[in-house]
Amino acid sequence: MTIQKDNPFPCDEETSTKAVAVHCKGITKAYGSGSEVVNALNGINLEVRTGELTMLVGPSGCGKTTLISIMAGILDQDEGDCVLFGKSFKSMSDLEKTRYRGAQVGFVFQSFNLIPTLTAAENVAVPLLIRKIDRKTAVEKAGETLKNVGLGDRLNALPAQLSGGQQQRVAIARALVHDPRLIVCDEPTSALDHETGFRIMELLQYAALCADRALVIVTHDPRIFDFADRIAKMDDGRIVEVFDSPEDMKE
Amino acid sequence: MRFVAIKMLVGDRAKYLGIVMGLAFASFLITEQLAIFTGLMTRTFGFITDTAIADIWVMDPKVQFVDDIKPMQDMQLYRTRGVDGVEWAVPLYKGLLKAKLENGNYQTVIVIGLDDATLIGSPPVMLKGQAADLRRSEAVIVDTVGAAGKLSKPSPVPGQKRIPLAIGDTLEINDNRASVAGICKVSRTFQSQPVIYTTYSRATTFAPKERKLLSFVLVKAKPGEDVKALASRIKAVTGLAAYTRDEFKELTIRYYMKYTGIPINFGMAVLLGFIVGTAIAGQTFYSFTLENLRHFGTLKAMGTTNKTLLGMIVLQALMVGSIGYGIGVGAATAFGKLVKDTELAFRLPWQLLVITAVAISLICVFAALLSIRKVMKLEPAIVFKT
Ligand SMILES: Nc1ncnc2c1ncn2[C@@H]1O[C@H](COP(=O)(O)OP(=O)(O)OP(=O)(O)O)[C@@H](O)[C@H]1O
Ligand SMILES: [Mg+2]
Numbered sequence: 001m002t003i004q005k006d007n008p009f010p011c012d013e014e015t016s017t018k019a020v021a022v023h024c025k026g027i028t029k030a031y032g033s034g035s036e037v038v039n040a041l042n043g044i045n046l047e048v049r050t051g052e053l054t055m056l057v058g059p060s061g062c063g064k065t066t067l068i069s070i071m072a073g074i075l076d077q078d079e080g081d082c083v084l085f086g087k088s089f090k091s092m093s094d095l096e097k098t099r100y101r102g103a104q105v106g107f108v109f110q111s112f113n114l115i116p117t118l119t120a121a122e123n124v125a126v127p128l129l130i131r132k133i134d135r136k137t138a139v140e141k142a143g144e145t146l147k148n149v150g151l152g153d154r155l156n157a158l159p160a161q162l163s164g165g166q167q168q169r170v171a172i173a174r175a176l177v178h179d180p181r182l183i184v185c186d187e188p189t190s191a192l193d194h195e196t197g198f199r200i201m202e203l204l205q206y207a208a209l210c211a212d213r214a215l216v217i218v219t220h221d222p223r224i225f226d227f228a229d230r231i232a233k234m235d236d237g238r239i240v241e242v243f244d245s246p247e248d249m250k251e
Numbered sequence: 252m253r254f255v256a257i258k259m260l261v262g263d264r265a266k267y268l269g270i271v272m273g274l275a276f277a278s279f280l281i282t283e284q285l286a287i288f289t290g291l292m293t294r295t296f297g298f299i300t301d302t303a304i305a306d307i308w309v310m311d312p313k314v315q316f317v318d319d320i321k322p323m324q325d326m327q328l329y330r331t332r333g334v335d336g337v338e339w340a341v342p343l344y345k346g347l348l349k350a351k352l353e354n355g356n357y358q359t360v361i362v363i364g365l366d367d368a369t370l371i372g373s374p375p376v377m378l379k380g381q382a383a384d385l386r387r388s389e390a391v392i393v394d395t396v397g398a399a400g401k402l403s404k405p406s407p408v409p410g411q412k413r414i415p416l417a418i419g420d421t422l423e424i425n426d427n428r429a430s431v432a433g434i435c436k437v438s439r440t441f442q443s444q445p446v447i448y449t450t451y452s453r454a455t456t457f458a459p460k461e462r463k464l465l466s467f468v469l470v471k472a473k474p475g476e477d478v479k480a481l482a483s484r485i486k487a488v489t490g491l492a493a494y495t496r497d498e499f500k501e502l503t504i505r506y507y508m509k510y511t512g513i514p515i516n517f518g519m520a521v522l523l524g525f526i527v528g529t530a531i532a533g534q535t536f537y538s539f540t541l542e543n544l545r546h547f548g549t550l551k552a553m554g555t556t557n558k559t560l561l562g563m564i565v566l567q568a569l570m571v572g573s574i575g576y577g578i579g580v581g582a583a584t585a586f587g588k589l590v591k592d593t594e595l596a597f598r599l600p601w602q603l604l605v606i607t608a609v610a611i612s613l614i615c616v617f618a619a620l621l622s623i624r625k626v627m628k629l630e631p632a633i634v635f636k637t
Contacts, residue, residue, distance in 0.1 A: 065635045074552045074631035095556060102554015111637050113549045117262020118255065129252050130554050186635045 021182055021214030022048040022071050026080035029066050029237075040066040042237035044080070050181070053205060053215045053227060058234035064218040067234070068184045071216065072105050073097045085181055102130050106175030108185035108204075112167045114159040120146060120170045121155040127178040145173040149203060165196035169203065176208055183208050185217045189224055201227045225249065252555065256563035259543055260570060266542070267571070269535045274575025274611060275582065277528020281521050282583035282599070282607045288517035289603060290596025295507050296500040297438030301375045302343075305469035306478050308499045309340070309485055312492040316506035317499065318442055320345055322463035323491065330489045331468045336476040337485070341366035343467040344454040347444065350402070351423040358401050361446045362424065364454025372469055374448055379418055380433025385450050389421075390432035397445020398434055424457040439596070441507075525610055532575070533618035536568065540622035544629060552631040560626050568619035576611045580604055 027044040030037050040063045048054045048071070056064045069075035071082055073089050081090045085104060089097060106127070107113075114123045124142035129135065143155050149169040159167050168188060175183050188204065189197030201224045209215050217228075225231060231243045243249040261267055293300075298317050299308070309331050311321035331340045344364030349357050365372045365385065373382035374392060384390055393402060398416040405413055416422075420431045429449070437446050449457070455464045470493070472481045478495050485493035494502060508514045540547070547560060587597045 069632045069635055072552070074634065098551070098554055098556050100554075101552065105554075107549070107552055107634065109549075109634060113545065113634060115255070115259060115546050115549075117258050122255075122258070126255060126550070127553055129255060130550070130559070135254055 018049040018051050019212070020047055021050045021085060022046070022216075023083045024067075024071065024080065027067070027070060027077045027082065028079040029063070029070065029075070029077050040237055041070075041077070044237075044239055046232055046239055046242075048214050048216055050214045051209070051211045052229040053209055053217065055225065055228040055231045056216065056218045056234060057220060057225070057231055060220065062234045063237040064234055065186055068186060068216055068218055072107065072182070072184045073101050102127065103178070104181050106178070106180040106183040108168070108171050108175050108183065108188045110187035110190050112159070112164075112171045112191070114167055114170055114174075116159050119156045119158055120151060120162065123159070123170055124173045124177050127174060131178060142173070142177055145177045146170065148207060149173045164192050165200060168192060168200050172200070172203060172208065181213050183213065183215050185215070187219055187221075188217060189219065189221055194223060197221065197224060252559050252563055253566055255550075256566045257570065259546065260539070260567045263539065263542075266535060266539045270532050270539065270571045271575045271578065273528060273531030273535055274571055274614065275578035277524050277532065277614060278576045278579025278607050278611050279582045280524030280527070281610050282580050282603060283586055284517055284520040284524060285603045285606060286583060286587060286597050286599040287595065288513070289600065290598040291513060292504050292507065293598050294439050294596050295441055296503045297440040298345075299496060299500050299503070301438050302372045302469065303375075303496070304371055304471070305496065306472045307470040307482050307485065307493050307495055309468035309470060309489065309491050309493045310466070312490070314492060316503040318440070319506075320466050322461065323465045324463050325465050327465060327489060327491060328468050331470060331485055331491075334481070334485045334488050336473050336481045338471040338473045339369075340468050340470045341369055341371045342451050342465050343372050343469050344451050344458070344464060345466040346454070346458055348424050348457055350447070352402065353404060353420070353422065359444050360397070360402075360424070361442055361444050362454050362457055363446065363448045364451040365448065367450045367452050370450070374435030374437060376436040378434045378436055382433070384432035385448065387432055389428050389430040390449065391429040392433040392435050392448040393431055394437045394446040395434050397447075400445070402445050425459065427457050429457075439594075525614070528611070529614045529617055532571070532614055533621065536571065536618040537621045540564065540625060544625065545633065547626045548629050548631055548633045551629060552634045557627050561623055564619050564622050564626060568615040572611055572615035576608060579611075580607060
């Protein structure tokens with residue numbers, strides 16, 4: 001696999017002043033009701049900055065997925081508010097939130113979530129199609145993005161014809177194609193072997209990260225902690241500590 | 252996103268074909284049953300169709316349909332002739348009589364007696380001989396189905412095919428000799444007995460002696476005369492019932508609709524097609540949506556609005572609907588062509604295609620609604636669930 005060395009994504013490293021991408025204040029979230037209630041988040045305060053790869057780590061069930069869901073605007077918190085690039089989700093209607101997501105958020109999933117009947121290029125084109133860009137332009141742009149993740153020769157392959165690592169590359173291209181400012185990844189390497197996971201993290205770090213974009217990755221795979229700029233450690237619905245580098249956490 | 256919707260649907264071959272076939276089956280069943288029903292209903296008034304020359308049928312007011320004969324006195328003919336606007340009026344006899352065949356067997360036949368002078372109402376299609384041959388003494392014209400069937404003679408060699416009644420053969424109707432002078436073709440009706448045409452006077456000789464023998468008076472309106480108005484005038488003057496051709500057909504159909512099990516039987520079959528179609532297609536379409544729920548969720552998370560998702564599902568439903576409809580209606584038409592020359596009644600006027608289209612649309616709407624409801628309520632947060 002070769003990644004072109006000139007970064008194709010509109011990142012302007014020079015003007016990098018790390019701005020606040022997401023600011024979460026006092027987030028709580030409970031699932032269920034009555035005696036069955038599960039308090040998934042118990043007052044989360046977290047700042048995610050652009051130009052950084054922030055990792056959310058912690059034991060299973062501690063609320064990592066719940067938190068990035070709220071940060072990405074696909075789940076409503078009970079209390080508190082998340083402000084994404086200066087806009088509060090609380091102030092948005094469902095429709096506005098959907099539109100905002102379409103423009104500002106890219107998603108990468110553990111199980112890729114590619115549409116099986118679309119080719120790689122078509123899958124990558126979807127975020128552009130959602131934004132009503134015509135099909136020809138969208139698929140062309142998707143093709144370019146796929147080249148940049150090293151899949152320029154598999155544009156017309158169906159997901160089933162690709163390996164797990166390749167599928168995750170397609171998913172990353174899909175998360176990048178419309179140039180969103182926040183990319184959320186839930187366990188992007190868990191379905192992959194170590195080597196492939198490592199390559200995926202390299203790709204994310206190289207291709208996705210840039211000065212005006214923030215990357216939030218949920219993981220409990222300690223082997224990829226080294227890719228993080230900051231690590232937020234969670235337990236029982238709380239942020240227990242934020243480390244400014246992987247080395248800090250190891251100590 | 253239309254493109255994504257179509258690819259999602261078509262890409263899943265097995266399901267896609269399942270839905271289309273379900274809808275095709277439903278649309279075939281509905282169209283075919285309606286067509287047979289329409290065909291049967293057309294048969295009920297076959298005799299009126301065959302007697303197309305008459306503008307107006309005059310009869311006893313108690314008559315409920317074309318085979319329901321309530322004889323009138325002959326003088327009603329003259330009273331009808333006297334009505335203003337009548338170009339001509341002729342008598343018509345129609346009755347069930349017993350015919351004795353050469354081998355001594357008895358067979359009930361429908362005897363039609365035509366005005367002696369004009370022979371108005373003669374058979375629509377003559378296969379052998381001609382209508383004018385009825386003027387010969389003892390002459391009758393027999394319909395070909397009856398001649399080859401119930402009136403045919405056994406072969407002298409046992410086990411061989413029966414011999415159809417032919418010109419020159421004789422039979423006895425109520426002890427009166429009748430000689431076959433022609434073979435004709437008539438529209439199928441619900442009455443399965445052979446049809447025998449003869450003159451009015453001969454028919455009334457055949458019939459048991461009664462005071463009233465006139466079944467119908469056939470009326471032609473003067474050129475430019477409003478047929479409907481003339482019918483009501485005849486009614487007013489004579490106190491009889493007078494229907495235009497179409498009104499009489501309608502009266503007949505309405506009778507069959509009301510007093511026979513036919514509409515119910517066909518209604519059930521059509522309903523069954525509808526239900527089976529809804530069940531199969533609706534169920535498969537819904538399960539297609541369920542299977543793709545994760546992808547709909549992903550699309551939603553990635554910023555697809557509910558409105559767009561709704562459009563996608565409607566498009567998918569429209570697509571399977573129109574393809575299924577096309578196949579079903581096509582198959583029904585082919586079926587119609589296939590059975591054209593058989594005993595099966597089959598008529599497919601364009602109105603039936605509209606009815607089927609509406610039914611299939613309803614099925615699709617129903618199937619789509621379930622799916623739409625599911626997708627609208629879908630939480631995009633499911634995308635992170637594995
Ligand atoms: N839809 C839901 N309904 C009820 N409870 C839920 C739901 N989603 C999550 N939970 C509960 O909320 C808590 C936090 O879940 P969450 O998925 O955020 O954890 P996580 O940190 O992502 O765990 P993992 O590492 O196993 O993915 C868990 O106790 C979980 O059981
Ligand atoms: Mg999780």
